[in-house]
Amino acid sequence: VERGLADILTLGFVFITLVCSATLLLLWVDFPLRSARERQKQLQCELLYFALLNWRSKNSNTTFPQHVLENLLGLREGGWENFAEILRFWISGEKWVRVEVSVENRSWVVTLGNRVDRFYRSQGMLSLLPAGTGGSMIRARMEVNLG
Amino acid sequence: LKEFLLGLFVFLSLVSFLVLVAAAYRTYRKSLEYAKMTDIACTLATQFCFGRTPAVLTLENQPLEGVYSFGRENFRFQAKITMFDGTEIGPGIMHKGVEVEVPALVEEVPAKLKVVVWKED
Numbered sequence: 025v026e027r028g029l030a031d032i033l034t035l036g037f038v039f040i041t042l043v044c045s046a047t048l049l050l051l052w053v054d055f056p057l058r059s060a061r062e063r064q065k066q067l068q069c070e071l072l073y074f075a076l077l078n079w080r081s082k083n084s085n086t087t088f089p090q091h092v093l094e095n096l097l098g099l100r101e102g103g104w105e106n107f108a109e110i111l112r113f114w115i116s117g118e119k120w121v122r123v124e125v126s127v128e129n130r131s132w133v134v135t136l137g138n139r140v141d142r143f144y145r146s147q148g149m150l151s152l153l154p155a156g157t158g159g160s161m162i163r164a165r166m167e168v169n170l171g
Numbered sequence: 172l173k174e175f176l177l178g179l180f181v182f183l184s185l186v187s188f189l190v191l192v193a194a195a196y197r198t199y200r201k202s203l204e205y206a207k208m209t210d211i212a213c214t215l216a217t218q219f220c221f222g223r224t225p226a227v228l229t230l231e232n233q234p235l236e237g238v239y240s241f242g243r244e245n246f247r248f249q250a251k252i253t254m255f256d257g258t259e260i261g262p263g264i265m266h267k268g269v270e271v272e273v274p275a276l277v278e279e280v281p282a283k284l285k286v287v288v289w290k291e292d
Contacts, residue, residue, distance in 0.1 A: 049191060067217065075276050078226055114274035114281060
């Protein structure tokens with residue numbers, strides 16, 4: 025009986041070692057590539073944030089966050105109607121993107137795709153000078169999430 | 172016979188484990204190389220996009236095709252800019268390799284910068 029038990033234990037140990045090592049190896053082999061892909065996504069998120077920050081429409085001199093802020097404060101109506109289309113062009117192939125511009129208790133949000141658990145965030149406080157506010161600076165927050 | 176079968180099983184398990192380690196190491200090396208190429212593509216995209224103004228492409232003094240030396244290794248790259256209206260700037264035919272695509276601006280126009288990196292033989 026003891027001999028049979030020892031054989032079964034040996035077989036079981038070898039089998040478990042094989043399964044565990046195979047799992048660990050499979051998790052480990054593409055680790056560098058996964059990390060590089062994450063760094064790539066982080067760069068994409070940063071660049072999307074800066075692209076939105078510096079994006080101005082051809083006809084006016086206002087930047088995108090300034091235009092959104094003016095819309096939120098009721099100083100301007102409409103503009104950037106094709107924003108979702110441009111955002112889709114910029115992030116083609118990505119799963120989820122969310123852009124938010126907020127000031128005090130008002131916010132403007134655009135979301136494309138379904139929310140994912142792993143995402144990157146770029147955000148910043150902006151000092152903007154919207155037209156029609158008598159030259160007073162307004163602090164707004166812009167946030168870009170990319171997953 | 173039972174002992175022989177047990178020994179054979181352990182031996183075959185050991186052999187398959189070694190084969191598994193060898194295959195995993197090979198894949199790991201490949202993954203490391205792809206990761207290196209992805210990082211080089213990201214570095215090049217950063218060079219293009221972080222000029223005077225972040226995310227606004229600076230195309231002066233920036234070759235759209237060339238060689239990037241990393242230690243003793245040489246990697247070739249190509250960059251292509253696609254504007255929102257479909258206009259393309261860069262090489263007509265893109266080589267196959269590791270691709271990185273980032274959002275950018277060309278003056279006020281939304282554009283995408285694609286960088287392809289591959290290893291020189």
